[in-house]
Amino acid sequence: MKSATWLWPISGAASLFALWWAVIVLFEVRPFIAPNPVAVVGALWTNRSLLLSNLMPTAMEALCGFFVGNFIAVTLATIFIHSATLRRMYFPVAVIFNTIPVIALSPVLILLFGVSIASKIIIAAVICLFPTLVNMIRGFESVSASELELMRVMSASRREVFFRLRLPRSLPFLFAALRIACTTSVIGAIVSEWIGTDTGIGVLIIQATFDYRTELLYAAIVTSSALALAMFGTVALLEHVFVRWRTN
Amino acid sequence: MNQEQAIELTDLEVSFERNARRITAFTGVSLRADAGRFVVLIGPSGCGKSTLLRAIADLLAVGAGKVHVFGKAPAQVREARRISFVFQDATLLPWRTVLENVRLPLEVGNWRQVGRPNRKPEDLIRLVGLAGREDALPHELSGGQRQRVSIARALVTNPDILLMDEPFGALDEITRDRLNDELLRIWRETRTTIVFVTHSLSEAAFLGQSVVVMGVNPGRIIEEIDLDARKPDNRIDRATTEFFTITSELRAILERAYGDTARS
Numbered sequence: 001m002k003s004a005t006w007l008w009p010i011s012g013a014a015s016l017f018a019l020w021w022a023v024i025v026l027f028e029v030r031p032f033i034a035p036n037p038v039a040v041v042g043a044l045w046t047n048r049s050l051l052l053s054n055l056m057p058t059a060m061e062a063l064c065g066f067f068v069g070n071f072i073a074v075t076l077a078t079i080f081i082h083s084a085t086l087r088r089m090y091f092p093v094a095v096i097f098n099t100i101p102v103i104a105l106s107p108v109l110i111l112l113f114g115v116s117i118a119s120k121i122i123i124a125a126v127i128c129l130f131p132t133l134v135n136m137i138r139g140f141e142s143v144s145a146s147e148l149e150l151m152r153v154m155s156a157s158r159r160e161v162f163f164r165l166r167l168p169r170s171l172p173f174l175f176a177a178l179r180i181a182c183t184t185s186v187i188g189a190i191v192s193e194w195i196g197t198d199t200g201i202g203v204l205i206i207q208a209t210f211d212y213r214t215e216l217l218y219a220a221i222v223t224s225s226a227l228a229l230a231m232f233g234t235v236a237l238l239e240h241v242f243v244r245w246r247t248n
Numbered sequence: 249m250n251q252e253q254a255i256e257l258t259d260l261e262v263s264f265e266r267n268a269r270r271i272t273a274f275t276g277v278s279l280r281a282d283a284g285r286f287v288v289l290i291g292p293s294g295c296g297k298s299t300l301l302r303a304i305a306d307l308l309a310v311g312a313g314k315v316h317v318f319g320k321a322p323a324q325v326r327e328a329r330r331i332s333f334v335f336q337d338a339t340l341l342p343w344r345t346v347l348e349n350v351r352l353p354l355e356v357g358n359w360r361q362v363g364r365p366n367r368k369p370e371d372l373i374r375l376v377g378l379a380g381r382e383d384a385l386p387h388e389l390s391g392g393q394r395q396r397v398s399i400a401r402a403l404v405t406n407p408d409i410l411l412m413d414e415p416f417g418a419l420d421e422i423t424r425d426r427l428n429d430e431l432l433r434i435w436r437e438t439r440t441t442i443v444f445v446t447h448s449l450s451e452a453a454f455l456g457q458s459v460v461v462m463g464v465n466p467g468r469i470i471e472e473i474d475l476d477a478r479k480p481d482n483r484i485d486r487a488t489t490e491f492f493t494i495t496s497e498l499r500a501i502l503e504r505a506y507g508d509t510a511r512s
Contacts, residue, residue: 146335149307153333155326155357164356168343245342246387 032212043215044222051204051223058201059227061117061189065124066181066231073129074174077136081166082158098130103191115196124188128181135177139170175239182231186224201227252318254283254409254441255304260313262299273299274467277313279460283408284439286432286482288452290498291462291470292506297445299467301411304443305333318408325409329353329362332402334412338394340386340401346373347382350400364406372400375434392423396430403434409441416451425486428454432482449502450486453494457482461498463505471501 017037023029024036031039044051076094080087106123113119143165151161193202201224208217260277263270274296281287289297302308303315306322317325325331332353340349350369353359359366373382376396386394395415402410416424428451435442446452452459456475463470475494478484484491 144337144339146337146339147341149302149305149333150335150339151356152307153305153326153331154353154359155329157357160356164352165341168341171343243343245385 032214035215035218039215040218040222043219047216047219050216051201051219054199054201054204054220055223055227057117057199058186058189058193058224061120061192061200062124062185062227062231064117064121065126065188066128066185068121069125069128069185070132070178070181072125073132073177074136076133077140078162080137081140082162094130094133102127102188106192106195109192110196120189120192120197120200123192124185127184127188131180131184132174132177135173136170139173140166142173143169171243172239175235175243178235178239179232182235183228186228186231190224252283253280253316254285254318255279255281255287255443256314256316256319257300257304258314258316260300260303260315261311262296262303262308263311272466274462277467277469279469279472281441281443281458283318283441286435286442286444286455286457288456288459289443289445289462290447290449290452290459290502291467292464292502293447294467295462295464295505296467297462298413300462301333301413301443301445304409305331305411307333327358329357329359329364329405330408332405332407332410334395334398334402334410334415336414336417338386338391338398340394340397342386345383345385346378346389346397349386349397350404352401353405359405367404367406369400369404372403373397375403375437376400377430392419392427395419395427399431399434403438403440406438407440409443412442412444414445414447417446417448424448424451425454431455435482449495449498450491453491453498454484454486459498461501461505470505473498473501 021036021038024034035043076090080091102123105126106119109119109122113122140162147165147169148161151165156164189200190202190205193200194206197203201220204220205217205224208214208220257277257279261275262273264273265271277296277300279287289300291297299308303310304317304322306326315322318330322331341352344352347369350372354366354369370382373379376399378393378396378400381389381393386397389397399415416427419427431442432455444455446455453475457479458475459473461470461473462468475482478490478494484494
């Protein structure tokens with residue numbers, strides 16, 4: 001049974017690869033327009049050191065952005081649930097800030113911070129901040145009226161209500177947000193590399209496109225998605241460890 | 249048992265602000281209960297019986313009138329950790345095991361400063377019939393078992409007063425009867441003052457030494473029935489005509505309370 005559950009997505013993916021291949025062969029698509037799957041795998045192998053050396057800065061930016069963005073989001077959510085005034089003042093600002101396309105923010109940050117790793121981390125952080133902020137506010141507020149009354153009957157302090165009730169209650173919401181942030185922080189890192197820098201998967205994607213090295217372009221895309229997938233897997237694993245309970 | 253006054257409510261009124269309108273939950277409520285008594289509050293929805301319980305527990309502010317619990321303001325009694333509350337849903341923290349949930353009141357708030365002796369969580373888990381399930385998580389338990397855990401949690405601080413808000417309302421009848429039997433057994437052992445809110449007539453007739461019937465529009469006490477003479481030591485067999493008679497009498501009074509609703 002266990003193998004059968006694994007078999008379904010694998011055969012699903014395999015069928016799509018077959019379709020991809022079939023389309024390229026049938027319509028005689030030239031390799032620089034779109035390579036076949038085997039050529040991409042080949043490109044991954046032959047360019048492994050190039051891909052790896054460009055993956056490192058991107059992974060660094062994505063991970064730092066992931067931690068910084070989520071940390072700020074959780075901190076803001078904590079402040080907002082404890083102060084209705086601050087929430088009324090600044091949450092709408094956060095909503096409006098979130099409507100700015102991150103790609104438009106990129107040049108602004110480069111002007112402010114220069115072509116440094118800082119501006120790239122900030123972009124990756126900004127992109128994962130808002131979903132986590134919204135999720136964490138919801139998570140902290142997902143406590144029931146009777147849970148709050150229970151804490152009050154026990155004369156619990158606000159600190160205890162937060163650490164013993166709100167924080168554990170919010171964990172499923174946090175992990176839902178972190179899953180989103182895994183992919184968005186990688187997007188943020190790649191987008192930030194499209195302007196004024198010389199290393200990273202983002203740079204590789206742009207260069208490979210301009211040079212018509214299409215197999216390398218595809219290999220770079222696969223590498224960036226592997227990065228997001230690795231982060232996603234780690235988050236899923238941590239969730240499995242930390243959230244063993246279910247809401248009854 | 250000492251005849252200390254556990255609860256003394258004088259001309260109590262509680263009202264809420266809802267959609268910019270003031271809604272009176274109940275008004276003119278006066279009630280007295282000796283320490284160690286088992287009092288049941290019954291009435292149609294909206295009569296303010298749960299609100300009354302919350303006024304005693306200092307979970308909400310009262311508008312007019314006075315609440316005294318053991319001669320003190322409810323806030324004082326709550327801060328002295330002499331009150332426990334059992335909610336309609338068990339309100340167990342789902343990430344804590346049975347034992348950890350029962351232990352919670354000893355870890356939270358000012359329990360250490362209060363310095364009263366507590367009951368052993370393990371003993372209470374045995375008392376509510378869940379020995380061996382100490383390490384289970386709430387989602388692994390049935391609804392009845394969860395409510396047993398919440399009763400054990402309420403008792404761990406050795407409270408002087410136990411407030412129960414329709415604790416068995418969501419359970420099937422047989423489970424409810426069993427838990428009623430056990431609650432009385434626990435009450436006989438601890439002699440804690442219990443105020444128990446329900447909308448079940450048979451539950452009220454079975455559990456209460458006195459039954460307070462409340463009505464609506466406005467929420468108020470309609471009648472208070474003393475069952476001491478008819479239920480010696482608060483014992484009654486559900487299969488007797490006496491039990492049936494008490495239930496029928498309560499029904500008649502309660503129907504009057506509902507009658508007022510029908511007109512409005």
